[in-house]
Amino acid sequence: MTTAADTVHPFHQRARALLDGLRDKGEYKHLQTIDGPMGPSVRIVGEDGTARDVLCFCSNNYLGLANHPEVVEAGIEALKQYGSGTASVRFICGTFSPHHQLESRIAEFLGVESSYTFVSCWNASEALFPTLCEPVDAIVSDELNHACIIDSMRLAGTIKKGLRKHIYKNNDLADMEAKLNAARESIGEGGVIWVVTDGVFSMEGSVADLPAMRRLCDDAGALLVVDDSHGTGVLGDTGRGTHEHFGMTGAQIDMFTGTLGKALGGAAGGYIAGPSDAVEMIVQRARPTLFSNALPVSTAASADKAIEILMREPGLVRTLQSNVSYARTKIREAGFEVIESPTAICPIIVGETATAISMSKRLLELGVYVIGFGFPVVPEGEARLRVQISAAHTREHLDGLVDALKKM
Numbered sequence: 001m002t003t004a005a006d007t008v009h010p011f012h013q014r015a016r017a018l019l020d021g022l023r024d025k026g027e028y029k030h031l032q033t034i035d036g037p038m039g040p041s042v043r044i045v046g047e048d049g050t051a052r053d054v055l056c057f058c059s060n061n062y063l064g065l066a067n068h069p070e071v072v073e074a075g076i077e078a079l080k081q082y083g084s085g086t087a088s089v090r091f092i093c094g095t096f097s098p099h100h101q102l103e104s105r106i107a108e109f110l111g112v113e114s115s116y117t118f119v120s121c122w123n124a125s126e127a128l129f130p131t132l133c134e135p136v137d138a139i140v141s142d143e144l145n146h147a148c149i150i151d152s153m154r155l156a157g158t159i160k161k162g163l164r165k166h167i168y169k170n171n172d173l174a175d176m177e178a179k180l181n182a183a184r185e186s187i188g189e190g191g192v193i194w195v196v197t198d199g200v201f202s203m204e205g206s207v208a209d210l211p212a213m214r215r216l217c218d219d220a221g222a223l224l225v226v227d228d229s230h231g232t233g234v235l236g237d238t239g240r241g242t243h244e245h246f247g248m249t250g251a252q253i254d255m256f257t258g259t260l261g262k263a264l265g266g267a268a269g270g271y272i273a274g275p276s277d278a279v280e281m282i283v284q285r286a287r288p289t290l291f292s293n294a295l296p297v298s299t300a301a302s303a304d305k306a307i308e309i310l311m312r313e314p315g316l317v318r319t320l321q322s323n324v325s326y327a328r329t330k331i332r333e334a335g336f337e338v339i340e341s342p343t344a345i346c347p348i349i350v351g352e353t354a355t356a357i358s359m360s361k362r363l364l365e366l367g368v369y370v371i372g373f374g375f376p377v378v379p380e381g382e383a384r385l386r387v388q389i390s391a392a393h394t395r396e397h398l399d400g401l402v403d404a405l406k407k408m
Helices: 010-024 069-082 097-110 121-132 147-159 173-186 210-220 276-285 297-312 315-333 353-365 395-407
Strands: 041-045 051-056 114-118 138-142 164-168 193-198 223-227 255-259 270-274 345-351 371-373 383-388
Touching: 051 395, 069 297, 097 114, 097 270, 097 297, 114 121, 114 276, 121 147, 121 223, 121 255, 121 270, 121 276, 138 147, 138 173, 147 193, 164 173, 173 193, 173 210, 193 210, 210 223, 270 276, 297 315, 315 345, 315 395, 345 353, 353 371, 353 383
Parallel strands: 138 164, 138 193, 193 223, 223 255
Antiparallel strands: 041 051, 114 270, 255 270, 345 383, 371 383
């Protein structure tokens, strides 16, 4: 006799079938356990409990600041002075001095009027369009924009009924111009056109042509929004990001979103930066800040110190850029196809998803930690090993990566 206890709920049947399918296709993701700080090498704990050191080429710790002594100490001191957190949202009782200090630092660093922080760049992106857009507006977006931008647009369209969305082919300026023209025809009276792009596309390492985009936006009367999470700290003479790479100032970008969880300290957090009136609208109306706690004060202090270090030591950026150039040359000489780019993302195209995952596993056996990406993160047949370079890597580290690739 079958009892209720013997019956598997349809949700669990569905979930188990999906997970089994991922395992069968070799696409199941395994979370690695790291026992120690993030750096050019990390200590990984295996399933049997044994630990070993491996070279790390999968972190966004582009400037090597995640374990910088000053960054760590700033977080410790803030924790001692202010405690573990706000225990509240900011407009009630949740803003500490380090939040204001960090936001002033971000605005100064980017050369804009104001900034506001969140617990993640995902939260910052989620706040942007649902708060600032109206139903008469239109958003023009690159097809390869990060998932947080896509979800922000979806949420905005749900909240602001009538909001138009136009998607253009990746880095295709002719298609962007066509979509801008369509947006001009689709907006309502008093409507605003928002153009949004990643500065650096995370899977390709390619760079958006911001000067050309700025010209097209000016012609159409559109606002330009740039998520520069993978460009900040990486591109430009002083690491200001993609706009500096092209000789632009921060004032030439209408709105920035970005992260504190990559080059700028590596822990967590995100921000919106731009004109003070737009930022103040975020403070007053954005649901991710009205209904969610502030960035932990220890993280805010560490991120502030990371930006301070970058501003006083721009040589970190030059070290990173030199490492990137060296790594790309050596990977190519080893016989692999690596996408050309000035960024710290070096994708090695290998074809099928299962191939990328199996190569990633083999590299880890050889002492090199690199992640394989495949469908649906990237198109079918374009699976890749995404190698990420840091200023903390030495030539010996980079040579170790190439030697492991040669053994493949």
